[in-house]
Amino acid sequence: MALSNSTGLSAAAVIDIWEQGAGRHPLDQALLLLRYACPDEPFETLCEWTVGERDARLLEARRSTFGDRIEGYAACPACCNGLEFELSCEGLLGLASTRGSTWHKVEQAGYSWDLRGPNSRDLAAAAAAPDVDRARRIILSRCIRNGTAAVDEFDWTDELQAALAARLSELDPLAEILIDLTCAACGHAWQTVFDIVNFFWNEIHLRSRRLLQEVDLLARVYGWTEVEILGMTDQRRSLYVGMALS
Numbered sequence: 001m002a003l004s005n006s007t008g009l010s011a012a013a014v015i016d017i018w019e020q021g022a023g024r025h026p027l028d029q030a031l032l033l034l035r036y037a038c039p040d041e042p043f044e045t046l047c048e049w050t051v052g053e054r055d056a057r058l059l060e061a062r063r064s065t066f067g068d069r070i071e072g073y074a075a076c077p078a079c080c081n082g083l084e085f086e087l088s089c090e091g092l093l094g095l096a097s098t099r100g101s102t103w104h105k106v107e108q109a110g111y112s113w114d115l116r117g118p119n120s121r122d123l124a125a126a127a128a129a130p131d132v133d134r135a136r137r138i139i140l141s142r143c144i145r146n147g148t149a150a151v152d153e154f155d156w157t158d159e160l161q162a163a164l165a166a167r168l169s170e171l172d173p174l175a176e177i178l179i180d181l182t183c184a185a186c187g188h189a190w191q192t193v194f195d196i197v198n199f200f201w202n203e204i205h206l207r208s209r210r211l212l213q214e215v216d217l218l219a220r221v222y223g224w225t226e227v228e229i230l231g232m233t234d235q236r237r238s239l240y241v242g243m244a245l246s
């Protein structure tokens, strides 16, 4: 995968993204982040990246903006004890596949199928479905072709759906990041899904609030404009914040 070599989102970009994306659907928030992280890519291309390709770009943008280390938190489903865990963007990027967006032939249930990894458009179509089963059918019908018959004519047994969904995940391993956790308090072991869109968006939200508080402080103390304050490096801005507070 030709992974972009981003320098990270600027302070002004972080605030723009937060302002435009607050309260919107996570699919839109992800595309908005990509528009800023990959400014040279046409919007059509961003929409056609598989979920795994999309998330690889988001992990890169996150690493270059906030650093490589991710500190996650989960509550034990057995005893509710809180558990902190660490991930690395670099490590997760090692799971990224270059194969997701093209059609691949697989054999399943005696038939030959063409599969491709779901992209943002497929997820948007599925998001409009009334329930999870219908959403899964929409994804499968968009991402699976059968050479001899229309996919809709097939008897979609639960087994066939699950098998084909599993083949889709193999094509795009980064699409669902599962983390193995073990509770330190009760020993319960479980898997949790790490959602980079949700995680990165929360960080954008928190960073925006902090940046605007810094703008407010420095504008009042020194009379600088928002553009001037956001244009500073983080190091310089935080030195002034320290002096303004002392």
Ligand SMILES: [Zn+2]
Pocket (backbone or CB within 6 Å): 076, 077, 078, 079, 080, 081, 183, 184, 185, 186, 187, 188
């Ligand atoms: Zn526990």
